[in-house]
Amino acid sequence: MLTTQILYALAGCVLLALGVRGALLHASVLLRIVAINIMGAGVFLLLIAVAYRGPGLAADPVPHALVLTGIVVAVSATALALALARRLQVERDDG
Amino acid sequence: MNWDAWLPVLVVASSLLPGLVIFFLREGNHRMRTLLNLAGAVLKLVLVSSMIWGVFHEHVYESRWTLAPGLELVLHADTLSVLFVTLSTVLWLVTTIYAIGYLENAPHRSRFFGFFSLCVSATVGLALAGNLFTFVIFYELLTLATYPLVAHRGTSEAVRGARIYLAYTLGGGMLLLIGTVWLYVLAGPTAFVEGGILGTLPADYHPQLKMIFLLLIVGLGVKAALVPLHGWLPQAMVAPAPVSALLHAVAVVKAGAFGIVRVVYDVYGVNFADQLGLLTGLGIAAAITIVYGSVMALFQDNLKKRLAYSTVSQVSYIALGTAILGPIGTIGGVVHLVHQGIMKITLFFTAGNYAETLGIHKVSEMNGVGRRMPATTLAFSIAALGMIGVPPVAGFVSKWYLGLGAMEAGMAVWVMPVLIASSVLNAAYFLPVLYRAWFREPGTAWPAEHIPAARFETNAALLWPPVVTAMLALATGLFAAAPYSPLEWATLIAHREYGL
Amino acid sequence: MADTPIWLVALPLAGALAALLLPRLATAAAIVTGLLTTVAAGVLLFGVATQGALHYEIGGWTAGLGIMLRADGLSTLLLLMTALVVLAASIYASTYFRKTYERARFWPLWLLLWTSLNALLLSGDLFNIYVTLELLGLSAVALASLGGKRAAVEAALRYLLVGLLGSMLFLAGVGLIYAGYGTLDLTVLARVLEPGPVAWPALALMSSGLLLKTALFPLHFWLPPAHASAPAPVSAVLSALVVKAAFYLVLRLWLDVFANVITPASANLLGLLGAGAVLWGSWQALRAERLKLLAAYSTVAQLGYLFLFFPLLLALPAGPDRDLAAGGLAMLALTHGFAKAGLFLAIGIIQQRCGHDTIRELDGTAQHLPATTFAIALAGVALVGLPPSGAFLGKWQLLAGAVDTGQWWWLVVTVAGSLLAAAYIFRVLGHAFGHRPYPNQPVTVAREEWPALLLSAMAALVLGLAGAPVWGLLEIST
């Protein structure tokens, strides 16, 4: 058991939970989107912590690749969510 | 597959396929529609005739089609199914002719005749069902096919009537389904076998089997209009007259009654059912329904409603016959399946004629109608007398055998009073009508004279069907002992059921 | 033959690119792609039927290192259903979207959605499933927002956020599995997973994400507005296929990968939620004022039935009875897919021809649009579960399982749900039969009406009467 790994994974769990809470509780769409992104960051932190093998050892590259994919997917989803939010704002302004 | 395996399928298809084609016909294509209808009906009659001959000579007609592992759609012709199939086929032919005349120039005829044919296909399929699973499928299909017919007129009254009809029958269908599934889990595929199949099950299943019986009978009782499940029937008479005729005489009500016969004889086995003590309950329910329906009919001024309550009462004779242990009672019940059908369809045809020709809907409007429409009224009279049980019309034969059967089974104590009371009540609600029709002076004008008197008292297509069915009712009574008569056939059924 | 799985993903993806690059030919490209993909699905079905489950290692790397596609009876059936439903909806959509710009927007997203559905059904790798889920979610949301109105955008946004929450929870579960077992391949995992503190929370996380996406009561709140405000062909695919894709994953995980991890209590919980969905969804459908909302709530209810199978499957001992119950589940899912798609397409026709879909004002539709009404009726038969629909056979197995295991309460729920379904379907049909003083001549528009009619007929007639091969493909016999 590596302390570092545990510590970072733990922080990932906290971020995940904070994100879920924010996504469920916030009323503003943008804040919800931020919350979901933070949730994602928590999951990524967890995955990278899992990949860590200790100082001087090569980390497992698979979770790194997964997180890279995850980051791009997250930014795509964010972009679409923001476009929807903006359109909704326009529709609201129009009446 | 050879001819024996194809015949049941063809019998069903001979009305199904024309029906499906009719849906796609243009509204104005009257000739093609009539041709298809009649060709299908005649073809079916021919096919059924060959089937009658075959079944009499113990030929096995059976088609199987697997729907899912362990669940087979089986069409199987035995004596009981042939009886019902023949009834449906003959009456379909007659009703089709009647409906063509009745719906002349009415809207949505393609839809009507399409569903009409589907309805008959479902009835025939139900008659030929070789196991309970197949029976349930056609039972539900019958519900679906009749819904559009009841709602056909599209008035809010019709839609409401159809909704009530649907609520009852789907609810009943659901109970039937549960019972069937339950039975399937206990006993596997429940094929209809003369003498029943459940008698061999171990005794610790018996409580469950009783529950299942209750579910099945209640489910079937909805269509058979057993009190208190009859509520839909008087509502459903908003349908056009040919539909009412078919519904009351053949399709729906009879399907329920036929189902009860099947369950008692070919699933449970009448002796096993008696052993479980199930027959008494069924008999009591039937007796109550017989008396209740007759009493209610007494108070209806609307002619079709009076006939509807009469149906409630008369159909339960079949259930009563089923509940009477012994071949004679069985003969009485089974033969009434046919007799009631012929008589009741005559009554509804004539009621439709009064309404279509003169706008008469109520009993109180019928004064002197016998002079204006003698043939129709004669047909009405024959059928009504048959219902009361006056010899030599068909109804007498049924009641005679029911009475004899009850005595043989030692149930005369309560069956006889029911039969007598019912006959008295039948007389009480039919004889005044006959009196009015024949002996009262007509009023100044008919409520709404749609069809003036010409060569015939009404359209030929409306006139002939009731006359023919009335003659049939008379003939089945007069020639009850002739070979292939309903009575002879019912006797054959009873013999095979009791293994005589 | 061996390459067919990858073609099922590559074809619609290529079609999407073609539709993107050549907007004027987008419709033609989409229809051609649709036909080709359907053929591929048929070939795959033939392959699985003759050779059993197929595997395809992408890039030639062994599973684990690379990603493996797998097609067995269930996934192949769902793939074929997807192909048929999407193809029919495509034909309808080619008349629904009439303007060039509408088509230019619609087709690429539509084909991307199809890509994601096929990829999801074929995927044999947990993380790959996550990516396909996101592709599915984003394309579905983008399509749902094409309605353009405020309600559509609002519903789409909520749909997206819920979907993202769900996929993040799923991904967290995937991370946990990787931490505990060091692999993402489903086949390997099915072998090595064991009940314990890693597998349970991982399954819980993944399942809650998927249940959110499959809109299991009480997590269904997002579905009705999203499905009811999307364009009709999109609603059809959302209700028939998209939620079902997530359900398929639940099924895979619970019965296949995590089979020895799940407990009866958890299966009962799913059954309980399913029962809630059946009753609540049907009740809301009965109260709905608009046809599309009715159809959307009906989806909530119908998904509930599928979850009722879980406690039965867990209680039945392995053997023919259990296989039959599983087959009933598959049959119910397939029937619902076809029926709901047919229903939504038919509603789309009504909406466009009558200008509204308010149930109370439908009087006379049966006269005006007989074929469409007939399509609704056929779909309704399947939704209620009446014979001869495939749903009847499915519900038969559900009832038989409930009787067999003595869990009669599921039987009560099923019956109550079916009666409620009959009530909401015939409420519509009653109005459709309602009398109007005969103002309109009947209209038949073949290209618009055939897809709906065929889909409904598939559900109500073909699957029920000629569905025996389905059971064969699932390797079920008695």
Add this chain to the structure above:
Amino acid sequence: MINILSSILILAGVFFYLAGSIGLLRLPDLYSRLHALTKADNLGLGLLIAGVALQSQDLLIMLKLLLVWLSVLAASATSAHLIARQARRQETGS
């Protein structure tokens, strides 16, 4: 020897960072805060980078570090300018 020198440089850098941060928290208005932050942080970063560069003893890395510093200088100068200008516009505007 190099270690000591680099430590001193890094410590000095940290000191300037600290000063900049305290300035950000304590100074009264936006302009003075901006002043403290950019000036002190730029210097702090420079010292830090110098200290780290001594550690590496590789010319290429040293050049890269220098590039980092220059980029940050340019970016922070520009952003400080933009912020200040925006603030002034708002003041004169209102």
Add this chain to the structure above:
Amino acid sequence: MNSAGLIVFDALLLLSIVGLAWASLATTDVRRSIILFMALGLVLAVAWGRLLAPDVALAEAAIGAGLSGALLLAAAHGQPSPLPPESTNAPRNHGAAGMGMVLRWAITLLCAALAGTLVWALLHAFSNPQHDMLPRAISANLAASGVSNPVTAVLLNFRAYDTLLELAVLLTAVLGTFALGQATPGYRPAGLVFDGLVRWLVPVLILTAGYLLWAGAHAPGGAFQAGATLAAAGVVLRLAGRTRIGLPVGFMLRMIMAAGVGVFLLVGLTLLLLGRPFLGYPPAWAGSLILMIETAAMFSIAATLLLAFLGGQPESTDVNAVANRQREEDPRC
């Protein structure tokens, strides 16, 4: 540095990560939340570095913190501050507030339970010896993968299918934003100083992107980081008020958008038709094919990220633009 120092460093880093996340979620001021989120992204990038994940660090800094933040800020542009409209104009009564309080606490407890369960599960997972099967398989096959950076090998060879679908996700998102409307009008032209920065920063960014793309084969970097950097150049240009930001319009734009998925798919299908597995590169060709795919992917990624930042379709004269004009005439939409 010794391990005690490292632990202090870890603790500080983790505290700031959790603190920033907390702060970002605690505020109801949207812009404040976004800026804290961007700061979180930067700190996370340090954490990735600390956990020996430099590829992820680069991507996080460029995409997670940079572009996501830019997107969010651009979206927050029109938002009133500090309170979003939904929460201000919603009338509240006492009972509802009480219910809301209960709900808040219920959700908070639920989330705490979630975190607790996760930690419990992870502790169990970590208590077993780590699984080395997959990393070992990767090092064993690295030579045949065509690249020496294992992360790139996983992304573009072993799990290339994931990456193909991921590019499809990106494309879907942009097509979705296109369907929702026009690009935002853009910004006021920059002043002298900012313009001066832009003049040399943009070329440097483009150069960096090229380098990252090339380096990806053997060192941290790759198409995603490069594409994001390229997009950043566009964002900077956009912020400086330039109208032409390097994006073509019409067919060329669609070509670039489709290029990533298209080239990927083309390579895969070509190999399939040549009798190899889908995306099964011959080892001799693997390096070149990967570079080719990555180049196309970089342009697609850059274009799509930039389009996402624009928030819709840029003005053009092709069919879509005509369509948009039609759209205004058409009352149904």
